[in-house]
Amino acid sequence: xxxxxxxxxxxxxxxxxxxxxxxxxxxxxxxxxxxxxxxxxxxxxxxxxxxxxxxxxxxxxxxxxxxxxxxxxxxxxxxxxxxxxxxxxxxxxxxxxxxxxxxxxxxxxxxxxxxxxxxxxxxxxxxxxxxxxxxxxxxxxxxxxxxxxxxxx
Numbered sequence: 116x117x118x119x120x121x122x123x124x125x126x127x128x129x130x131x132x133x134x135x136x137x138x139x140x141x142x143x144x145x146x147x148x149x150x151x152x153x154x155x156x157x158x159x160x161x162x163x164x165x166x167x168x169x170x171x172x173x174x175x176x177x178x179x180x181x182x183x184x185x186x187x188x189x190x191x192x193x194x195x196x197x198x199x200x201x202x203x204x205x206x207x208x209x210x211x212x213x214x215x216x217x218x219x220x221x222x223x224x225x226x227x228x229x230x231x232x233x234x235x236x237x238x239x240x241x242x243x244x245x246x247x248x249x250x251x252x253x254x255x256x257x258x259x260x261x262x263x264x265x266x267x268x
Contacts, residue, residue: 128227130235210248
């Protein structure tokens, strides 16, 4: 069991187990971390040189999104995560934008299929999950535009 976890390009999802632990899925591994999902996200925002609130403000300024912010965890590698519910909820699940292959609609839940063909069920409607996915893609697009504009100067 880990006390801290560093999000990287292989991180697929961070799902709460209970109020004190989360499971982190990577391409080829799973870890139990002694922190709730929101604390893992907050730790990584700090680790990569910002704060969670700073990342939320950045998303707001880049996209106009005002709730359930997708956030840039690490800018140079464009590691972006989005929540499945309000971040005030301690049971928020966090999903990596960059590792999603597809999202399947089921009658009472959704399934994310990751690049390595791992499937994880989410107790959230397809509409809500897909909306969060689209918002995270908007953030990535705005970030990419900013990087290209900066490189062309």
